[in-house]
Amino acid sequence: MSFFRLVGVVAVKDLRAELRTKEAINASFGFALVILILFSFAFERSIEGVQEISGGLLWIVFAFAGTLILNRSFARELPNDCLDALISAPIPGAALFLGKAIANFVLVLAVELVSLPVFGIFYSVDWTKQIWELLLVLLLGTWGLTVIGTIFSALTVNIRLREVMLPMLTYPIMVPALLGAMQLSSALVAGKPIGPDNVSWLKMLAGFDLIYTAASMVLVETVLVG
Amino acid sequence: MREKIVYAVGLIAVAIIAFDLYRMTQIGEEANQGAIFKIIFFHVPVAITAMICAAAALIASVLFLITKNFTFDALAVSVTEVGLAFLAANLVTGSIWGRVIWGVWWAWDARLTSALVCWLLYAGYLMLRHAIEEPTQRATFAAVFSIFAFIDVPIVIFSIKWWRTQHPQPVFWGGGSFPKEWLPIFLWNMLAMVMLGIVLTVVRLRQENAQRELDSLRRMAHAL
Numbered sequence: 001m002s003f004f005r006l007v008g009v010v011a012v013k014d015l016r017a018e019l020r021t022k023e024a025i026n027a028s029f030g031f032a033l034v035i036l037i038l039f040s041f042a043f044e045r046s047i048e049g050v051q052e053i054s055g056g057l058l059w060i061v062f063a064f065a066g067t068l069i070l071n072r073s074f075a076r077e078l079p080n081d082c083l084d085a086l087i088s089a090p091i092p093g094a095a096l097f098l099g100k101a102i103a104n105f106v107l108v109l110a111v112e113l114v115s116l117p118v119f120g121i122f123y124s125v126d127w128t129k130q131i132w133e134l135l136l137v138l139l140l141g142t143w144g145l146t147v148i149g150t151i152f153s154a155l156t157v158n159i160r161l162r163e164v165m166l167p168m169l170t171y172p173i174m175v176p177a178l179l180g181a182m183q184l185s186s187a188l189v190a191g192k193p194i195g196p197d198n199v200s201w202l203k204m205l206a207g208f209d210l211i212y213t214a215a216s217m218v219l220v221e222t223v224l225v226g
Numbered sequence: 227m228r229e230k231i232v233y234a235v236g237l238i239a240v241a242i243i244a245f246d247l248y249r250m251t252q253i254g255e256e257a258n259q260g261a262i263f264k265i266i267f268f269h270v271p272v273a274i275t276a277m278i279c280a281a282a283a284l285i286a287s288v289l290f291l292i293t294k295n296f297t298f299d300a301l302a303v304s305v306t307e308v309g310l311a312f313l314a315a316n317l318v319t320g321s322i323w324g325r326v327i328w329g330v331w332w333a334w335d336a337r338l339t340s341a342l343v344c345w346l347l348y349a350g351y352l353m354l355r356h357a358i359e360e361p362t363q364r365a366t367f368a369a370v371f372s373i374f375a376f377i378d379v380p381i382v383i384f385s386i387k388w389w390r391t392q393h394p395q396p397v398f399w400g401g402g403s404f405p406k407e408w409l410p411i412f413l414w415n416m417l418a419m420v421m422l423g424i425v426l427t428v429v430r431l432r433q434e435n436a437q438r439e440l441d442s443l444r445r446m447a448h449a450l
Contacts, residue, residue, distance in 0.1 A: 151374075155354075155367050155370065155371065156354075156357075158363070159354075159357045159358050159367075160357055160359075161357050165353065165354065165357055168350055168353060169350045169353075169354060169371065172343055172346040172347045172350055172378075173347065173374060173375065173378050175343050175378075175382055175385070175386075176378070176381040176382055176384075176385035176386075179385050179386070179389055180385060183389070200388060201388070204381070204384070204385055204388075207381075208381060211377060211381075212374075212377075215373070215374065215377060219370050219373065219374075222291060222366060222370055223366070223367065223370055
């Protein structure tokens, strides 16, 4: 089978397993809802105030809720020694990683796309003014989160305190991606299109995605096999 | 014999710092900032030493992944710990300077923030090591994490720089002026800090090697 076919097989397998149980995605969306409610106690809810912090609020929700999905990505394979079977299967580690990353990407993005309208309703913000550019930022930012999350999910799968270690290790690495996504999202929710003053954030986000996708694909074999 | 050389180098480093402290009391104060400006003689050298440590950690980690030689793993963890200590010194001196000049201990200024994020990154490296029992797995995972962290450092620095810029422009490369007669003190301090870093790394490296030897003896005792 070709490389991309293998990637597709792994991604479809993960998505099917998740959609049959829905354990991670339900927990993740529920958590996103809880954080959205908690934030309403923390901040002034005037329309200008919310627009100003919208990027930060949204991406903290996405990063927290996404971690629940990413935590499960490799841990799901532990019962019945599925992970050993996956590692010994005749597929390159990079294909396994990319397949899992794509499945996680779809799941995290689904949680985000449901959370966005909920955010709009709770905080009475019209977030659709620059919807296509916002969608682009969402895609790039989420890919950054999932690439880092997936490789670290593989790294932490066998260690104790897995659930604690994953966010502790990933959030500092994600800082540039989160910062860029927050800056862009705040401006876009407020209705300002991406212009010369913030296009560099978009480039940085794309660069972050590229660099870490490449680094993860090179190093994943070392992580899985040792 | 090697032990004596290490401690001798350490003593020389401390002597240089003591002498530099004396010389710093002899020079005049900076026109705008007064005496607090002299913190730069420590603030910048510890930052540069921390950066050297991060680069050394990267090289040691890559070498471990290639050779699977545990000496490189021990070197990586030693140099990371020492670098973390120097970065902490950099953060603390920066914070003290900020309190006097800006009036606040912490200002979310670009360089302070990126230094803090880098500190957290490498603190994560040590936490990851503590969480893994099996030596080969620990060394491999830690090396991979070190590579990821090092790639992140320039991205963090640039992104946070775009986010906000409030830090005084660097006096050495950024248009500021540093009096010529102050330069020797600065360079001697730089040398002393690097020497101190090397000594601390070597001491820590020896501990790490002793620890590994102990672990293998313990395993042998259990096997008997």
